[in-house]
Amino acid sequence: MKKLAINLDLLTSGNLIxxxxxLAETSMKSGSESIKNSPIVATLLTxxxxxxxxxNRESYSKLSTKVKALDKRRDGVYIGIRTYVTSVLYSIxxxxxxxxxxxxxxxxxxxxxxxxxxxxEESTLLRKVLADLKAPELAADIVKIGLTRQLTELETAMxxxxxxxxxxxxxxxxxxxxxxxxxxxxxxxEAIRNFIGYANYSALNDxxxxxxxxxxxxxxxxxxxxxxxxxxxxxxxxK
Numbered sequence: 404m405k406k407l408a409i410n411l412d413l414l415t416s417g418n419l420i421x422x423x424x425x426l427a428e429t430s431m432k433s434g435s436e437s438i439k440n441s442p443i444v445a446t447l448l449t450x451x452x453x454x455x456x457x458x459n460r461e462s463y464s465k466l467s468t469k470v471k472a473l474d475k476r477r478d479g480v481y482i483g484i485r486t487y488v489t490s491v492l493y494s495i496x497x498x499x500x501x502x503x504x505x506x507x508x509x510x511x512x513x514x515x516x517x518x519x520x521x522x523x524e525e526s527t528l529l530r531k532v533l534a535d536l537k538a539p540e541l542a543a544d545i546v547k548i549g550l551t552r553q554l555t556e557l558e559t560a561m562x563x564x565x566x567x568x569x570x571x572x573x574x575x576x577x578x579x580x581x582x583x584x585x586x587x588x589x590x591x592x593e594a595i596r597n598f599i600g601y602a603n604y605s606a607l608n609d610x611x612x613x614x615x616x617x618x619x620x621x622x623x624x625x626x627x628x629x630x631x632x633x634x635x636x637x638x639x640x641x642k
Contacts, residue, residue, distance in 0.1 A: 409626065427444055477561055488510065517529060
């Protein structure tokens with residue numbers, strides 16, 4: 404049986420909302436009472452509508468695009484550091500592996516998914532990570548595995564983001580609205596992943612869920628087709 408699958412990270416917020424609403428509303432119309440009354444469907448519908456409302460309220464100030472771009476940049480640098488440290492653990496040099504292990508332990512202490520937090524929470528956590536990585540006891544390890552340049556890039560990316568984010572000319576309401584949209588997008592991504600995982604699992608033993616997946620496949624395929632299109636074209640709902 405074919406399973407539902409889609410990379411949510413590559414979807415625009417508009418298409419993410421469309422997907423969430425399609426999954427929920429098709430489920431509600433499936434004819435199955437167990438699916439219609441499923442808490443996971445109700446949650447998905449509620450969260451999708453919340454993000455839709457939040458985006459409609461968002462004030463697109465001149466700084467909005469710049470803030471988002473700078474956030475994406477610092478996310479990339481941080482993810483790059485984690486990925487690099489993990490790769491160094493496979494070195495044939497035991498001393499390098501030992502250094503990388505100590506650095507990884509510091510990173511792990513702060514948890515994973517920092518880049519998925521809202522703007523303010525991410526800034527706070529990254530400052531703590533950077534402070535720990537720059538501690539004197541890790542200095543030799545940082546040099547040993549060649550991480551000095553990446554830490555400098557991370558600090559620069561963080562400072563650049565904070566400089567724009569904290570500008571007094573930024574409308575405080577706009578910032579709050581963008582924080583809301585950022586957090587609610589992640590909430591919707593989680594709700595969709597939970598729904599897809601539950602649907603795929605339930606379809607193994609429940610014909611109602613199996614039939615629902617067949618109904619949903621064309622809609623999911625249509626949303627997938629927008630991933631490689633330019634954003635303006637992907638958001639054109641007239642097609």
